[in-house]
Amino acid sequence: MTVATSRPAGLDNRIVLGGVARTWRELPAPELPVPAAVLAATSADALTAARHHATHGAELLLSTLGRVDAAMREELGEAGFAVTVLTDGVPETVPPVRPRAAEAGRLWLLTSGSTGRPKRVGHTLDSLTTVRGAQPERTWLCPYAPGTYAWWQVVTLSLTQPGQHLVVVDPDELDDWPAVAAAHGVDAASGTPTFWRRTLHRDAAALARVPLRQLTLGGEPVDQAVLDQLRELFPTARISWIYASSEVGASIVVHDGRAGFPVDWLDRETPGRPTISVVDEELVITSPYHGAGLDGPVRTGDRVQIVDDRVLITGRLDSDEINVGGSKVSAGLVRGVLTAHPQVAWARVTGRRAPVLGKMVVAEVVPTPAADPATPPLDEAALVRWCADRLPEYAVPRRIRMLTEIPVKETLKSDV
Template identity: 45%
Template sequence: MTNLCDLNFVHFGDVSVDIAGLRAQAAVALGARDLSAERCVFVVDSVREALGCVVYGMSDDLDFGVVERARLSPEVLGRFAENHVQLRNAHDGSVVGSVVAADQVEAGRVTVLTSGTTGLFKLISHTAATLNTFERVDVLPANTWFMPYQIGSYAWYQMVALCLFKEGQGLIPGDFSDLAASFEGAIARGLVTAISSTPTFWRYALMSIDEDTLKSAQLRSISMGGEIVDQAILDRLAALYPQARIRHIYASSEAGAAIVVSDGKAGFKAELLERTDSTIGVKMEEGRLYIRSPYANRADEGGWVDTEDLVEQRGDRIYFLGRVGNTMINVGGQKVFPQDIEAHLMAHEEVVWARVIARKAPLMGALPVASIVLRKQMDEMAAERMLTAHCEAVLAEYATPRMWNFLSDIPMKDSLKS
């Protein structure tokens, strides 16, 4: 049996339940069944149910995972079946769908369903040890973390593991149907002191919540990851929360948490590539980032994970440029990374969010096209002139977007990415 921090609390609105209470809740629903001889995933209808299943599964070293009922598409059901995963209702342990043939059981395995960047669903195997990425942190101040992540995602499991294995770490799960309202409510109740999220979530919050309300949050710790963290969002949060420790973390469901940056700058120090005395290794080969980490769930014979992320050294820092096969725009033979254009656009005080893609052009091969969310509405022609001038002042002519789309809202996915 795995020991957990029974006295840590999870706050569901005005109701607070400790870890021991969540375990007892799940034991009532599932305790009558012997689940030790199968690989199962619990189908849940609420975050409280999901957390109860994780506490129960980890404390009893089950081979388990959780998934929201709303995610059970034919493709997802097929992926579970082909991997011999038995789906069970979290409220009573009964079988969901068909009974699957049993396969090898690994006590303590945690099954994480991810679609990654490809959009294809896959099952990633983890354990309490690979999810507990805060284990190497000796001293962690007590905090209550707002957790906006989708149930069952890798980032969600990481935050749950923090609450389960580190004393003094509480959670406030966000309401996925209205994350802005649930974050605002947590601020109003004076509970939230820390948050782990993505840059897109913060841009969404900045658009949706009054700035005075955001400033009133007594945040001591802000962590971001999941997508490229640009300088504009780091500067914005530093201005809002001068008292907070702001970090951006490079992590993936395969490589685990690997790089933590807390110097207030985008990218990370190139000196990390030279370190040989660290638990986690970082290297760059042919513009690709490789990670060696005890939190990884797959690696080559040398222990390295090809992250399939493109990076580039500029001066004494390494910057992320995007994913392999989904990056460079070739404009008449001149090549530019969309992320560089996006970062420049989001440095403009009137821009909340930007996305740049390639659009085919008869003579040039491709042209950069920018989609923009402005801080406040303005005439689109005036906005186009303003941002074109902003780009032309710094970027090469071929890197300046020639087509513009102005959106009213940030297109945030369930992963909190855009």
């Protein structure tokens, strides 16, 4: 069963996939079961499923093959989904173990699983569409894994707004995305801080050739260093960072070029907009863009610290705090000190078991390529001294391992 919906306003927007341009309405139109958990083999297959939902309103869960293991497939079948692998527009379907009636208009997202096994969060196309006003014409880069909240944010913008075109890159194109983007006139791009750091590290000159007017960061803590590096490369562009999740939607949007958000945004109640609070150093959000059953205050699991006039999101509660001999250390704040070093492209900070202290602070770092061959290479001792000048003694990393590449997962995150 499908339910007719109003025709999406963006069906004539361009989509560039694998260097080939087409419109939304020119995508293949396979018959999909209802309700379906579609596991897309490619971005083209994912966009096909999204267009199918937008035009028919059929209940859909969309993900990639890599994010759904055998146990999750079994769980989805038990929950009444026909598990459908979509490859080049051809569906292969395993019927549901426990068939049920479809819920018209329902979209399901899988959380990232950063706090354990991925969970299903219910949405609709309307609740995922947070940009509603008229927009200047843009060609957006979409590098995200299909089915994630960030992917849906870019996709709903293109589906619902005329003049919002897409250039989609699959994982095997990520290393060369600036060349693809420049060739197809991309002037707006959204990615995680890891995505931007990795691009800056690999080829900043190629990135500078992309005529970007809008840069957006989200999905991970955003520090001042990456914002400053992007501002230096794109002095006239608008640079934004967004706090968003499957549970509470896009809830914080900052355009002022500074990490964190203003303290006076806390507990501010405005009709139709999220209310942001802090309870026991945890970010709590009441959002009109929430998932099904998540109305009211939602504890996000993200740790925040107030520094001067800003509220900084430093990381997950279960991983950000390191207890060093009874003193609390924020891994996120130490990471920020490391990435502020002009020769550091990326850093990860964790705790390691240590005698007497219980834990000690350790780090992994990716140095930036030296612009001047005469510049001495970055070493562990220099970084320890840098941290010692800026952090309490107990927060200084005791071991720093140098890496050559910035690690990245399918979600464009690096588990920092």
